[in-house]
Amino acid sequence: MTKANSCTLPQAKALLADRRPIDEAAIRHGRLERLRRQLAEHDVAAALIFDPINLRYATGSRNMQVWTMHNFVRYGFVAANGPCILFDLMTSKHLAAGLETVDEIRPAWSADYVIVAERAPEIAGRWAAEIAELVRAHGGANRRLAVDRFDVPTALALQAQGLTLVDGKIMLERARARKSLEEIRALKRSFEACDAAVAEMRDGIEPGMTEQAAFGLLLKAILARGGEYPETRLLTAGPRTNPWFQEASDRPMRRGEMLSFDTDLIGPMGFYTDISRAWTVDGGKPSDAQRRLYAAARAQLDHNMALLKPGIRFLEFSARAYALPEIYHPNRYADVAHGCGLNVEYPLIWYPEDEEWGAYDGLFEENMVVCCESYVGAVGGPEGVKLEQPVWITAEGPLLLSDYPLEDGYD
Template sequence: MYPPAGWSKIYDIDIERLHRYRVGRLHAEMDKRDCDALLLFDPVNIRYATGARNMQIWTMHHPARYCLVLRTNKIVLFEIGGRAHHARGLPLIDEVRVAKPWFYYYSGPGTALHVKDFAAEIADLVGVGPLGSAKKRIYVDRCDRQGGRALEDLGLVLIDEAQELMEQARSIKSEDEIAAIRLAIDVCETGIARMKAELRPGITELFLWSKLHQTNIELGGEYIETRLLTSGARTNPWHQEASQKILERCDLVSFDCDLIGPLGYGADLSGAFVCGAAPSPEQRDLYQRAYDQIMFNTDLLHVGTAFSDIIEKARYLPDEYLQWHRVAHGNGMSIGEFPAIGRRPGYAKGSIHDGRIEEGMVLCVGSFAGLRCGGEGIKLEHQLVIRANGPERLSSSLYDPDFCA
C-alpha cells in the first residue's frame, strides 16, 4: 500500500494524513445525505475508504470483498477469507472480517443462504433499530437484486446513490493526494520516455505498449485501464486498441496511458511519436491543432467557473475533424472521475454534469485531431490541479519540440 522505498519522503506523502482526509470527505458527504452507512463493493471505492487493495482487477467483476463505513466512524473491511494482512499498517480500519460473497462462482447452489448471512451481518453492524423506529439508510454502490432484497428484508432502507456520494467526495484532493498523483505521473512519463527510446520500424504496437506496462509495474504502479496505442491509419478514428500491427517508417504513433500508479492514483496522459523520421507537415498540423485546443481550454479552468460556461466558451475543432467529446474530466483513483465537462454523444443535452470548478480538483484536458474523411489522427492530453490562482500543470510531456521544430 506504500510507495516504493524512499519515495514517500521525496514526494512528502503522509499516509495516515492522506487516509484521514479521505474518510473525512466521506463522512461529510454522508452527513449531507443523512446516510447511516456506506456499503462499498467497487474496489476503487474500497481503496479510497480503507487504503486496502486486494486483487483489484479480479474483484472489479467478482464482488468478493466489500467494506462498510458507518456514520459512527467505524470502518469494517470484509476480505476474501478474512485476510487481515491486506489491512496491515493501514490506520483507519477498525476490523477485518471474512467476506460472505454470494455470486455463483463462490456460492453455487448455496446463493440463497450466503446472501442471507451477508445481509444479517450488515444489518447487525448498522443496527436496524426496534420496531416502529426510523429505518437506517444505507447507501450502496454495486449490489445485485438478491443482495439488495436481502438487506431490505431486514429493515434497511437501500439507496443506490453511493457512487454519486463517492464521486463528490473524491473530487477534491488533499496535498497528499496531489503528491501521490505527481508520483503516478512521474512513473507514467518515465514509461513514455522508455517507449520513445524503443520506437523503431519493425516492432509491433503491442511491443511498444508493453514498455509502459513494464515501467509501471517495475516502479510500484498497479495496472493500466485501457489498451490505447495505435499507429498509422489505425490512429483514426480513435479508441482502437493496440494490435500486432508492425510499425513502419513515418507512421504516426499515438497513445493514451490511462495508468494507475503507486498508491492507486492515476496518470491520464496522451501523446504521439513519429516512427523513424521527423514529423511531416500534415502530422505537425494535427499536433498543433490538438495542442492549441488543449491550451486554450485549460485557460478556462478557474475556481468558480460554471461547467456550462466552459462548454460554451471552449475551443472546438472545425467540422471536418472528429470532435473529442470532453473539454475536461476529473482524475484521481480512476481515470475518469467527477466532473465530466462536455457533452457525450448519445446523451441528452440536459444530462451533462452541473457544477463549478473548485480548488483542489485534478483535471485532465484532452483533444483528438483527425479528419473525418480519414488519414492519421493524434490524441493529446495533460493533467493539472486547480489552484486559487488558476490551473497548475502536473504533467510535463504534452509539449513535444519534435512536432514544433
Template sequence: MSDTKLVSKDPDGSLLSDNWSDLRQFRQMPEIDAQRLDKYRKDRLRAAMRASDVAMCVLVSPISLRHAIDYNVYPLFQSHIPVTYVFMPVDGPLVLHAGLGNESTADVSRPGRPISFFEGGAELTENARLFADDIVQFLSEIGSKNRRVAIEYVNPSITLALLQRGIEVIDAVDIAEGARVIKSADEVECIRWACAVAEHGIARMQASMGPGVTEVQLWGILNYTNLANMGGWHEGRMLASGPRINPWLQEATQRVIEPGDLVGFDTDMVGPFGYFCDVSRTFYYGKDRPTARQRQLYRYAYDELHANMKLIRPGVTMKDLQEKAWPVPEEFHEQAYTCLMHGVGMCDEYPQVKPIFRGPIAFEATLEAGMVVCVESYIGAVGERDGVKLEEQVLVTADGYELLSSYPFEDRLLD
C-alpha cells in the same frame, strides 16, 4: 524530458540487468504521510455520508476499498468477482469482510458472505438474506437507529433482502465518488509521482521506437515501468500507429511501426499509491519531415488543449466550459474525443464535459480548487490516415490551474 540514462548492461537488454526502470534512481520519491492521507479520505467519506443522512456505506469497488481503507489486494479480480466488502459507518468501527490478507486500515476484520456467483452459485438469494441480517446486526452493534444504508454495486437480491427488513437503500456511488472530488496535498503529491513514473516510461517508449518494434512492445515498456515502480494497472492498451491512429480508441496490436507513422497513446494508468496518471501524446517516427497534414492536425490538437486549459479556474461551470471551449472544425466533429475534460484521481472521475456538438451538459457541476482534471483532444477526419491525440493533467488552484503532467510536445510536429 525524463533524465533516464538509456544504458544497457548486456547486449540483449534483459530485464535481469535493468538499470533504468526504477524512477527512484533519478529523483526522490515524495514522502507521503500515510496516516494523514488515510484520515483525510475517511473524513471526506463520512462528511458525504452525513450529507446524505445514511447510517453506513457498504463499499465493494476496488477503487472505493483503496480510498476508504487502503485495501489493495486483487483489485482487478474484485472489479468483476466481488469477494471483499467493507461496512463503513458514520460513527463506529470500519469492518472489512472477507479480506485477503490483513493489509488495510480497517478497524476489524471478519468473514464475509458470498456476494458473487463465483462464491455463492445459485444460492445468492439466501446469501443476500444472511447479508441483510449482518447489516441489521451491525446497525444494532453501533447503536444506530438510522435505517438508511448506502450500498455500492451489489446484486438486486441484496437490495430486496434489505428492503424486506425495513432498511432504506440508496446508492453509495455518488457518496464514494463525491468524496474523492477534492484532493488533499498528499493526494496531489501521489498524483505528481504517478505522472512522473508515467513520463519516465514515456521517455523510454519514445527512445525505443525503431526498426521492427511493434505497438504492443512499445506499450509494454510503459506497463513495465509502472509495475517496476509499484504501480497498478492500465485501463486499456491505448496505443495506435499509422493507419490505426484514425479513428481513435484502437488498442495496441502487433503491427510494426513504420517510418512516417504518427504514434499516439493514452496512459490510463493506475500508478503508485493507487493514483491515476492520464496523459496522451502523439509521436512522429521517421527521419523525414512530417507531412503538412500531420503538422496541421497536431497544431489543431495542441491549440485545442491549450485554449481549453486557459478556461480552468474555480467557479467555472461545466456549461461555461462547454460553451467557451475551442471551436473544433466541423470536419473533425464525428470523430472528436468523447469529452473535452474530465475529473481524475484514483481513476477517471466525475465530472466530465462533452463537446457542445454532442449535446448539452446533463448535470450541474462547478470547478473547485483542489480538483484534478484532464483536458483532452483528438483531431482526425473521417477517412483519413492520420489523427492526433493529446491530453494534459492539471490541478485546479485558487487562481487558475497548475500542470501536473510535463512531458514535452513534438517540436517536429509543431514546426
C-alpha cells in the same frame, strides 16, 4: 476550502517540488474524513462499498484490484458515526493489518454465482442480516444505507431487511473530487513515474516493432516503478490512429507514421496517471498533414486548460471550450475533460453537441484535478492525434501535473 489547503501558483509549484516522503497515513485519514462528511450531509447511517477503487479510497486497502472488480468478494462498511469495518477474503485478511483507518477486519460473505451458485439467495440473506445488524448498532433509527454497486441477490436481501438503499456513488465521487494537498503531492509523484515510463518506452520504439510490443514497453516501465495496471490498451500507429479507441495490435509500426497513445495507467499509490502523447514512429520531422492534426489538438488543449479556474461552471466551460474545425468534429473525443484521482472521476464534461446524453452542471473547485482531452482526426483521414494533459486547479488557475513535454515543431 480552508486557508491551509489553498495555494497561490508559487506555493503550488513549491509544494510539487517538495521531495519529502509522502504521508500516506495522512492521505488515508483525510479521505475517510471526507467520505464521512458526505454521509452526514446525505443523512445516511453508513456506506457499504464494493467497488475496489472506492474501497481503496475509504480504507486504504487493496487486494487483487482487477479481479475483484468483477467478482463481489470483498467490501467495506463505513458508519457515518461509528467504525470502518473491512470484509475481506478469509485467506487474505492479513493484507490490511495495521491500517489505521480500519477498525475491524471480518471474513467476507459472497453471493456471487461463481462462488455460491444456486445458494446465492440463502447466502445473501445471511450476509444482509449481518449488515442490517451493523446499521442498527451504529445508525440508531436511521435505516438509510448508501451502496456504491450491487448485484441482484444482495440488493433484494438488503431490502428484505427493511433498509432504505441510497446511491452511494454520489457520496464517493463528491468526496473524491477535491484532493488534499498531500494527495496532490502524491499524485504528482505518480505522474513522475508515468512520465519516466513514457520516456523509456519512446527510447525503445523502433520502426517495425508492433503496437503491442510498444505497449509492452510502457507497461513494463510503469510496473518497475511501482505502478499497478493499465485500464486500457490505447496505443496505435498510422491508419489505426483514426478513428480513436482502437487497441494495440500485432501490426508493425512503419517509419514516419504517427504514433498516438493514452497511458490510462494506475500508477504508484493507486493514482490514475493519465496523459496522451503523439509523435512520428522514427522521431523524424512530421509531414504537413501530421503537423496540421497536431496543431489543432494542441490548440484545443491550450485553450481549454486556460479556462480552468475555481468557480467556473461545467456547462459554461463546455460552451466556451475550443471549437474544433468542422472537418474533425464528427470524430471528436468522448468528453472535453474529466476528473482524475484513483481513476476517471467526477466531473465529466461533455461536448455541447452531446449534452442530451447526460451533460450536467456544477462548479469547478480549488484542488480538483482535471484531465483535458483532445482527439483530432478527420472521418476517413489517414491518421489522428490524441493529446491529454492533467491539471491541478489551484486558487489562481491551472497547473500541469505531467512534465512530459509536447512535441516541438509539430504545431
